[in-house]
Amino acid sequence: MDRLIESAKLHSDAFEIYKLDESRNTIEFEDGKLKDIESTIHAGVALRIIKDRRAGFAYTKNVSNNEALVLNAVDTIKGGVEAPYDFPHTKSVPTLNTYDAAIEDVTNTTIVDECRRINALMTSKVNGQINIDAGTSISGIKIRNSSGANLSTRTSYYAITISILYPESATGIERSLEFKKFEEVDDSFLNNLIDLYNRSEREINTAGGRMKILFMPEAMYTLIWRLQNAVSGESLYHGQSPLAGKLNTDIFSKQLSIIDNPIDDSRPGARAFDDEGVPCKELVIVDKGTLTNYYYDLFYAAKMKAKPNGRGFKTLRWNDDRISVKPVPTLTSLSIEPGATGFEQLIGSMQRGIIVCGALGAHSGNIPNGDFSIGLSPGLYVEGGQIVGRIKDAMIAGNIYSIMNRVIDIEDSLHPAYTGYYPAVLFDDINVATKS
Amino acid sequence: MFDKLKSILEKVDAEYADIRHETKIETRIAFNGKELKEIGGNTTDGYVLRVLDRGGYSSIAFTDLDNQEKAVRTAIENAHLMSRFTEQPITFEKVDIITKEYTPDLAEDPRQISIDEKLALTNKYNDLVLSNDKIATTNINYLELVREKHFANTEGSAIREELVTNRISGLITSRDGNLIQNVRVAAGGSSGFSVLRNREAVFENKSRIATELLRAQPVQGGCYNVVLNQSLGGVFTHEAFGHFSEADIIENNRSMRDKMKLGTRMGCEKVNITDDPTMTGQLGHYRYDDEGVMARRTPLLKEGVLVGRLHSRRTAAAFGELVSGHTVAEDYRYAPIIRMGTIFIEPGDDTFEGLIDKLGSGYYLLDAKGGETSGENFTFGAQYGFVVKNGKIGEMVRDINISGNLYSTLANIIAISDDLKLSETGGCGKGQANIRSCYGTPHILINELIIGGS
Structure with missing residues (x-):
């Protein structure tokens, strides 16, 4: 890296080097059959430079060709992309427990054996087909910049997702677990999944209308995406946030607090600094219904004359090649504060309603406006406080600034799901469209 | 390149193996509203090795040739692990051995067009949309992606093919008070750069629809x-x-x-x-x-x-x-x-x-x-x-x-x-x-x- 630094210094006023190495193993079981084992060993370097307040960017997977990387970044400066920020002078960051060396000893055989154990246990208790995806990853990030930051982190990760598909269908109940090392899935987790499946196996036709809707953690990203979009510095700057100018105002029910906390290392993937070397800290986005913070990367913090708050990450929704993208404002570690009610009590409180276990088409509504309109995949139908089956051919629709003011109750525990850790949340009066 | 691929395949002690090397050349230009957010190109490359042995199959992707021994070893181990738990041994359907090169005809190869011209064209369409005063912002991007692929397998196939894709596309956002609407806009294809020229009507039409949506129910x-x-x-x-x-x-x-x-x-x-x-x-x-x-x-x-x-x-x-x-x-x-x-x-x-x-x-x-x-x-x-x-x-x-x-x-x-x-x-x-x-x-x-x- 030293040679790259020397070369970058020669050609720029300021520079940032981002180095990533990553290895992954993924294992896929379908219907009790081992379908696939895939491995990846990747590395890469991304370089950002600033010259005369103009930004240059280049990346490579060929980590030995430093000169070409620098010249490529220099070449992009000619385009005239503005760089209104300086790279941060980050001297120290909190020490986090993100890596468990035990991950190095986990073989694919161990994971295959675990998948087979789970499959055998569940197959005897459900009619549905069992699918399991599991895998490990180890990644290392190093960031050095011309302001003196010299940061590194190493992350270990093991995740497993278990699905039970309904007969005559490819839709089912699904739940995930994630750890910093390999851990066996405990029986209570599997039994809860089996129980939810068995109670919802029957397919039901029912009339639509307005009713109570329980969003499971696995469907919560539908609502969270719209909030993430609205409180991003990027949306604020470009005039497409309905929450512009609404800091310290009540936007949601007082029961809702939404927090992004990358330094919580009780979960895998914690980060002490973002992908621009800015220290991370807990950021309360919504506190008891009141909007309390927006989030920024370096670029949009400078544009909005705000302080960067460690949310510049190299992520894009449809692109997992972190080396190839520049940082953008991103919330990586969201959670909704749990309530005090058990999951079964939540169901018991629903006279008539639907439990949304999976959302279809969450990305295709009018996200900036907060609107959503999703297929239920599946939606479990509740009558008289009991799950009586799964609803056939139904959609729900609404707007987060309306429905998140109609929270009835919140589950007392958090579950890992896409975009964060969430409890199930019960909302009132959401419109359901069905064929009946 | 084929010699390099064949030398890796020779290290694979298996019934069948194939390897693909790809060079990926990307050019991106991105406007966010009036601001240019990104411009430039990058070239990266890597390998994907697939192994079929004893009725098991596995694959590994790697970017550094120094990892080739480890990649070969891992792919074989994983294929053998697969074979232990596969009810029906995995086989591959027989296909023709092919030794060919293919480069599709392009109406203007985008690699021959200067970045300045690509920028000017993207900017023109972006400006066209932004000239409508009900448009709050845009995300209009130029993307050019070239995949230069070399494929070889242990059956004797050796194929080189180029895939060239270019497009100008993105999102147009309109706003009236608290009401925000958006539409997608796109022109492009894999037939060459000329498909992107003279497409003003596409961008004007979508700009008009984005504003009409503000009055729609x-x-x-x-x-x-x-x-x-x-x-x-x-x-x-x-x-x-x-x-x-x-x-x-x-x-x-x-x-x-x-x-x-x-x-x-x-x-x-x-x-x-x-x-x-x-x-x-x-x-x-x-x-x-x-x-x-x-x-x-x-x-x-x-x-x-x-x-x-x-x-x-x-x-x-x-x-x-x-x-x-x-x-x-x-x-x-x-x-x-x-x-x-x-x-x-x-x-x-x-x-x-x-x-x-x-x-x-x-x-x-x-x-x-x-x-x-x-x-x-x-x-x-x-x-x-x-x-x-x-x-x-x-x-x-x-x-x-x-x-x-x-x-x-x-x-x-x-x-x-x-x-x-x-x-x-x-x-x-x-x-x-x-x-x-x-x-x-x-x-x-x-x-x-x-x-x-x-």
Whole structure:
């Protein structure tokens, strides 16, 4: 890296080097059959430079060709992309427990054996087909910049997702677990999944209308995406946030607090600094219904004359090649504060309603406006406080600034799901469209 | 390059192995509103090794040649692990040995166009949209992606192919007070840079629609008869039907495999669906797939009856069906999986006006806004639509998402017009992105689709 630094210094006023190495193993079981084992060993370097307040960017997977990387970044400066920020002078960051060396000893055989154990246990208790995806990853990030930051982190990760598909269908109940090392899935987790499946196996036709809707953690990203979009510095700057100018105002029910906390290392993937070397800290986005913070990367913090708050990450929704993208404002570690009610009590409180276990088409509504309109995949139908089956051919629709003011109750525990850790949340009066 | 690939293959002690090296050359220009956010190009490369041995199969992707020994060892170990737990030993369908190079004809190779000219053109379209004072912002991007692929296998195939894709596309956001609306806009393809020139009308039209949506009413949720335009019909065909024609999606799903048996009637006699990557000039065109198989036109549904399926060598052998040349990777980071090339509903004998007349009352829905499937259920968005009453197109509606079940929806396609149109840009996210996923239909009339609404 030293040679790259020397070369970058020669050609720029300021520079940032981002180095990533990553290895992954993924294992896929379908219907009790081992379908696939895939491995990846990747590395890469991304370089950002600033010259005369103009930004240059280049990346490579060929980590030995430093000169070409620098010249490529220099070449992009000619385009005239503005760089209104300086790279941060980050001297120290909190020490986090993100890596468990035990991950190095986990073989694919161990994971295959675990998948087979789970499959055998569940197959005897459900009619549905069992699918399991599991895998490990180890990644290392190093960031050095011309302001003196010299940061590194190493992350270990093991995740497993278990699905039970309904007969005559490819839709089912699904739940995930994630750890910093390999851990066996405990029986209570599997039994809860089996129980939810068995109670919802029957397919039901029912009339639509307005009713109570329980969003499971696995469907919560539908609502969270719209909030993430609205409180991003990027949306604020470009005039497409309905929450512009609404800091310290009540936007949601007082029961809702939404927090992004990358330094919580009780979960895998914690980060002490973002992908621009800015220290991370807990950021309360919504506190008891009141909007309390927006989030920024370096670029949009400078544009909005705000302080960067460690949310510049190299992520894009449809692109997992972190080396190839520049940082953008991103919330990586969201959670909704749990309530005090058990999951079964939540169901018991629903006279008539639907439990949304999976959302279809969450990305295709009018996200900036907060609107959503999703297929239920599946939606479990509740009558008289009991799950009586799964609803056939139904959609729900609404707007987060309306429905998140109609929270009835919140589950007392958090579950890992896409975009964060969430409890199930019960909302009132959401419109359901069905064929009946 | 072939010598390098062959030297790696020689290290693989297995019944079969193949290796693909790809150089990926990307050029990106991005505008966010009036601001240029990104401009420049990058070249990266990597390898994907696949091994078949003792009835087990595995793959590994790596970027650094120093890791080749480890990659070979890991792939063999994983293949052997697979073989221990596979009920039916995995085999590959026999295919021709191919030693060919293929470079598609381009109407202007974008690599020969200066970055300044690309910037000027993107800027021009972006400015055109922003000149409308109801437009709050834009995300208009130029993307050029060149994949230079070398493929070799232990059977003796050695194939070089170039895939060149370019597009100017993005999102247009309009705003009136607290109401925000957006539409997607796109021009592009894999036929060369000239497809991007003189496309002002595309951007002007979408800018106008984005502002008209500010005056449109939200759609009323319920069950309706609808006419879908070519873009939306294309997403339906891709999402709802196409994915179930991919053998790797259904191979281990008992019920889906049963429902998707060749010879099963799935739609009315008017419905014919085909996937054809061999159509030159279309976005989804390629000659050889990423396991060295020549692509072929594959009829999937003929007069409403299932007649074909998209296969890899592995699934063709497992199903006992013909290999089709549809195994494609996003780039050097991935082993190939089964993908659609250019999927479409073949033209019918009605006209668009005839379809609206047959619809009577319902909705006319236009332009895709993303879609998703889970099993036989699908949901996809429409960018805008119109109320249809007594065979007359009326006021515009917004906030439209449609949901349905593959089997009942295919059975409910009751009329097809004669105006087939294929997409210029695509994007399928089946584990990996596929920006060359091409789809289209004529206008189609479907009975009883669920539309979500407040």
